[in-house]
Amino acid sequence: MAATMKLSKLRVCSDSLMLIAAINNKQQMKEIVVRSSLCMAATMKLSKLRVCSDSLMLIAAINNKQQMKEIVGIVRDIQEISSEFDFIVFFHIPRKNNERADSLAKQTLRAVSV
Numbered sequence: 001m002a003a004t005m006k007l008s009k010l011r012v013c014s015d016s017l018m019l020i021a022a023i024n025n026k027q028q029m030k031e032i033v034v035r036s037s038l039c040m041a042a043t044m045k046l047s048k049l050r051v052c053s054d055s056l057m058l059i060a061a062i063n064n065k066q067q068m069k070e071i072v073g074i075v076r077d078i079q080e081i082s083s084e085f086d087f088i089v090f091f092h093i094p095r096k097n098n099e100r101a102d103s104l105a106k107q108t109l110r111a112v113s114v
Contacts, residue, residue, distance in 0.1 A: 030055045031074045033105070034062075038081040047086040054095040054102065062090045 034053055041049050053059055060066035061075045062082075082088045095102055 042084045049088045052091045052093045054098050056092045059092040
């Protein structure tokens, strides 16, 4: 299946990237980063994707193991965008095993906030 995004989905994705700098809640930021990353991967026409996050709550919700009303909307968005891929899998990576990526993300967010 080719990753063909509707215009409205692309608008949501690009708007999400602009909002990242204005968000103070780290959990919300992680959710938006995952959604935006999926949008970018879909526009790049990738067919297979492995998504890793140190947010256990988000990964559990995406994998339908634990639903939390606070994130149901963004999880629904992520699941909808995920249907654009032939294969996609979501993994939880403990932060201690993900220090380099965590550091790069923090540097990027600081740069965007300036």
